[in-house]
Amino acid sequence: MNDWVSELADRVIAESERRAPGNPVVCASGLSPSGPIHLGNLREVMTPHLVADEIRRRGRECLHLLSWDDYDRLRKVPAGIDPAWEEHIGKPYTSVPAPPGSPHANWAEHFKAPLVEALAELGVEYRGISQTEQYTGGAYREQILLAMRERRAIDEVLAEYRTKEPEGEYFPYRPYCSDCGRDLTRVTAYDDESTELAYTCACGFGETVKLAEHDNGKLVWKVDWPMRWAYEGVVFEPSGVDHHSPGSAWVVGGRLVGPVFGGEQPIGPMYAFVGITGMAKMSSSRGGVPTPSDALEIMEAPVLRWLYARRKPAQSFKIAFDQEIHRLYDEWDALGRKTERLPAEQAAYERAVGTADGALPVTPRPVPYRTLASIVDVTTGDQEQQLRILRDMDVAALEEARPRLDRAQRWVETQVAADQRTHVLREPDAELLASLGEGEREALRLLGEGLDTHWSLDGLTTLVYGVPKLQAGLDPEAKPTPELKAAQRAFFALIYRLLVGRATGPRLPTLLLAVGADRVRKLIQA
Template identity: 25%
Template sequence: MSNERELAQEARAWPFEEARKLVERIGGKTPEKGYVLFETGYGPSGLPHIGTFGEVVRTTMVRQAFQRLSDVPTRLFCFSDDMDGLRKVPENVPNKEMLREHLNKPLTRIPDPFGTHESFGHHNNARLRAFLDSFGFEYEFQSSTDWYFAGKFDKALLDVLRHYDEIMEIMLPSLREERQQTYSPFLPICPKTGHVLQVPILERNVDAGTIVFEDESGRKVELPVTGGNCKLQWKPDWGMRWYALGVDYEMSGKDLIDSVKLAGRICDAMGGRKPDGFNYELFLDEKGQKISKSKGNGLSVDEWLTYAPPESLALFMYHKPRAAKKLFFDVIPKTVDEYLTFLEKFPDETPERQIENPIWHIHNGEAPGTTCPLSFGLLLNLASVANTEDRTVIWGFIERYFPGTTPENTPLLDRLVSYALVYYRDFVLPHKAYRAVNDVDRAAFTDLVSVLEALPADASAEDIQTQVYEVGKRHPFESLRHWFKALYEVLLGQEQGPRMGSFIALYGRENFLSLIKRALAGEDLSK
């Protein structure tokens, strides 16, 4: 452990940089509450999305790094703001008319449109927990409703009432003039309608712990700010939660930078200490536009996991969290192959290198005991040239090239075969467009046939690759890139493709020669 701690203290990977800030924050001592608290937040008016995954997996990586640097206990709260009033009916739910009848009520006071839980909030909270559990995250789920109604926020809410003027001074400059006239940190819940009200506060009684406001009928009502009778606007609520829980670390998206500053000032005004953390960049779609749940652009977690394993998504989240990254289907194969490359390197690296390897952070310091002898890209191209969605066909090629390799003894490879076939079906097959050979192609392809037929039976993939290069150099292609592009377009029906030596060795030299000869004969390779 001491050696690992020394390595962790010098590690340059960003989770360790973040973790060292936390060690400095606590001064080497256990906080009064007995642990260092990490938090992530979730708005349960909709279903979990890829940003939720990104925030939890990145926070978990920092937590794991901290645990290598310190013996101080840690906890991770995944906090659901399920006291929020439902402002509009989501598009992706059943029973929309029923939901419209309950607009403006707290999510946990609205019937579940799916009919499976006691409320809409409970339904979405269950989806969140199932979502997080499916990835094996270690966390403690926390419900805003539970904290408010059980009185666990009561002391902090009374402190908000005492610091009301200071909080208003912080919040008002951030609001439009019209909103300033009616704004209050407190959102009373109307005893008559159950609605979460955004109304001005007419009177405050700090000693009694109450506020006075007009309800929807114009009647003056006095309510305690405690016991679930009120909740806070989300930015004061965020700051209050940091104060009440003693949150030490929470990251958030770049679009919340101003909100983080406001919540931090509110926490400070109440005598608390805002958490450490950083603002990560947002994801972009293939056109470079910000991904939006309402627009539906970009990728969902479920979509990614249809085509690739969760470890690859964790790698995507690990890489450069402060840089904007495009998140669309084309990045999946590249990310899977990056994961396989890091995984292959890990066992042979020194401890100093291992702790910098993303595999360490994805698997909490221990690489899984399985590897994969083939790249995801090569599997995709194998499916493409074989024109198949049949696993047994792909495994036939694999078992011939790697005798003794089976789905049972290479489970990661077996998973990737399944993913590759689905990706091929949905994204490669619909866009395949074979072209006929031209005069330059014909001469080069004929030359390649002669060269491959003359190679010894035990020629390696590297030897084959060298000969493919040499053939391309002998013919008047604009560049070697154009030579390989010709191979891909004529033989695979696509503009990009695999490293030809490895592909020919896997597909089988006789099969590849047959493919070239069919192309030279003018046959339709799409059949």
């Protein structure tokens, strides 16, 4: 496994020095606040963040620009939003009212806000750029006039990828209607000398404006993107797989950026899909796509950073919202305990736990996530009970187990169905206890007798696995045979049935700690 971040940083620094020696290195991301900004979109930010952060770690000045494409048109209303918002289709996001009940000023701000908060928690340093402010403030006026002068050259490139000929002359600029505010407009005439532009709108309105003074419209996307590469001097900007097909904005932009705008296409690796395992009800009200905020509710920031840092951009990966999160945390904790890591492992770990600006907050006493989830489950959120159990694991205060404890609690609340929660029986199952054979009664007696001397997570693990070995006359260190494994499974199922009324449940040592020795004895006393 190579350290892809360092390799890209080497290339980006060398390319920046070739293009603009001595200037800050410029990395870029672009996001459209069209709806919930999900964990796949986060790769658009994390990839250049990790490269920019590596460049900063080397003592170089590096800017990470995050363009909010908030001047793009509203194309559709996401699931869960009042269909009446369809009347705003065609308006820029900053001119569309926020969804019902939102405290934010407009549609764009509503969907930007959760990501801004998540990026702060993730330690991502960037300079945000509102494309609404850029366009309406006149920042791109000269670039727009240039694109209009070069419209025929632009059209020749676009024509190579078209399957349908456009009606009339091609114009790379589309105004927003001064009457209805939408982009259902068509430019009917343009004069290069006077910069007078005439347009009509589907709403029936039409007017002539002077483009040299007009700030109520934007370049079409395939021209807008390369214009920004040149304007901002972008050296590195990744993009999704959808941007790399023939005729895409990336391909077309690469052909326009030099001849039209006098710039160069950035180094731009393609990044792959980010999948989700076991998404439950957490995001259903938000359109069905989990966001970085959703992920940060159930996992710590360094763990989420690690998922993006350890995989090359072209490698797809999945983020676990189901039971797989326990395995993920086991892997993370094992990496943290390693005294010797492979160079790429070490690099990914360091990038996960901190940035060039310093370390991210961590849990002082990182109890295994699966253990915390079990504790939260069986104590139904009772903090006194949680502390009683954690003290047996040498955790003196709940704060020592946070923020991981809070993340595990949120995972149980949002991802574990109500019928899968653990409910400890109040009274012994007299019928089940009466039906037990002599061997089962002996196993339960050995368990009850060993509780006090084995009252720790490791000790109880040894005890529950050891009882079937003892009954079989085996050494406590004996390697498991198929017969022994079957006996252990049967023993575990019996304990679960006596404690929680079903054959499975949280990890048995954690469950025993949570229930308490006296109550365990009461429920298993045959």
